[in-house]
Amino acid sequence: MENLIHVANLLILGSFLVRDILWLRLLSIFGGLAFMGYFALALPEPLWAPVVWNSLFGVINIYQIVRLMMERRPVHLEPREHRIRELAFPGLSERELLRLLGQGRWESTDDVLIAPGDLPNRLILLSEGTAEVLVGQDQVAKLSPGRFVGEMAYLTGKPSSALVRTMGQVEILSWPADALREYLKEDPMLCAAVQRQLGADLAHKLRGQT
């Protein structure tokens, strides 16, 4: 029992030597258990203060380990999620992508997506199929998968000046504009990924307008 103090310190020493935070926390928990055993059982009179402190450290470490394990679980993308990643967000990891897609809603439609004068309250990403942009009767652009709809209103807060309608059945992913803005405020990396794609899309549309 007296040797438990050495075992505990060796485990803590081991935790300092590893670089992976998961192993650091695991070794730290076992070190803490050894400390608790020593202070509770090896001394003539148990010392409860270090036992209680090590219990607290252990609980915190277990909580953080569960979080780490949740974050490190493999994720699997559905085909349509793969497609969106390739089309619009190649720089995002699968987990980041799922976080972003989780804020949106998939939908199949064959309808007008935006009418002139609308202030769309959602940002739409075309996943499959095509849509056309009409100013009056003139088709001014054709939108293919990976293109946004409603992004100019999303960016400027101004109503649409053109009509966007699908050319047959399309699959879209849409995010509520205000909720997406708030969500992206908390995650600069996802925000940058969305901005990058919005910028590429906008640059494409602006080139088409000149």
Added chain:
Amino acid sequence: MIAETTVTDRHGNALSLGDLLDGPVLVIFLRHWGCVECSLLLTALGPRLGEIASLGVKVVMVGVGSVAGIGNFLTRYRLENSEVTVVTDPSLKTHQAVGLKKSLWGVGGPQANWTIVSNWLQGHPNTLGDGDIWQLGGAILLDGAGAEIWRHDNRRLGDIAPHTEIMDAVLRMRAGEAEWRI
């Protein structure tokens, strides 16, 4: 007026800043060349300069250090082959023209010192560089007509505009200029 101030390029040529402000432009007001702020800014904004350029927005950076410092700055942040224009105005008149302040507290206060220490630990150097160390930086986005669309005045050292906020302003400006909007 910012366009009427005179700046100096890396070759020592005096230019009217107005000559560099043709079209939409993001003007970034740096401090002296050795400041941690430059490192923080370029680390965050550097990877996004291509996005800004693709939207037809020029980037001009105005420092307050020596002309010789421009070359070192370009090398350190690998900007030699970029489309970014870096000039300097050690007289501070350009910074003052847009209302950017000098601040003893903003540069020497506890928050500023914490910025220096915490970022040094993460690999962002801070040296005295050259130029007026008390001058604060900032950023302004001007549209093609020279109108101010967005600005950020650094209230203290390290208080740089987040790259997402800069990009948001650039995107908002360019989307607002589109012939048709959806």
